[in-house]
Amino acid sequence: WPYLLLGVVLWVLVLKSGVHATLAGVALALTIPLERSPGISHDTEYSPLHRLEHGLHKLVPFLVIPIFGFANAGVSLGGLSFAALVEPLTLGVAAGLVLGKLVGVFGSSALAIRFGLADLPVNAGWLHM
Structure with missing residues (x-):
């Protein structure tokens, strides 16, 4: 160090x-x-x-x-406060981004495996996804 x-x-x-x-x-x-x-x-x-x-x-x-x-x-974080972070709109956008990413990645992977376009990696199960 x-x-x-x-x-x-x-x-x-x-x-x-x-x-x-x-x-x-x-x-x-x-x-x-x-x-x-x-x-x-x-x-x-x-x-x-x-x-x-x-x-x-x-x-x-x-x-x-x-x-x-x-x-x-050029994003200005000057007016950012904790109150703005816990507003319903902010929480909704954050939840949508996080849950949308999870559902999208898992869903597209599941569909690709289901239709034979891809395989689960060796020694990996659905819990690893």
């Missing part, structure tokens, strides 16, 4: 310098070792880059990419 700490410091310094802060991420990524140092770290068989990549894997699709998407789409 020293690379993550170094990355945050580097990002802040590059941002304050006026240069686009994305370059800090590129520069940092080029400095993280791809190969493990056999004499230094006996506690793991993976390289620092591999550990960092897998450590950030769950954070990126659920936090980083949505923030990136909202920021680049």
Whole structure:
């Protein structure tokens, strides 16, 4: 995790310098070792880059990419409040998106299997769907 700490410091310094802060991420990524140092770290068989990549894997699709998407789409979250999140319209849209996705994916998979267009994966049952 020293690379993550170094990355945050580097990002802040590059941002304050006026240069686009994305370059800090590129520069940092080029400095993280791809190969493990056999004499230094006996506690793991993976390289620092591999550990960092897998450590950030769950954070990126659920936090980083949505923030990136909202920021680049120009979505303003200034007037957002908890009261707005629990209104019936908001809850209805969220439920429709979640339940619609579940019904759509499961339903289309079930129909494809039923009509012989697809098979369940090996060692998978309907509960896995």
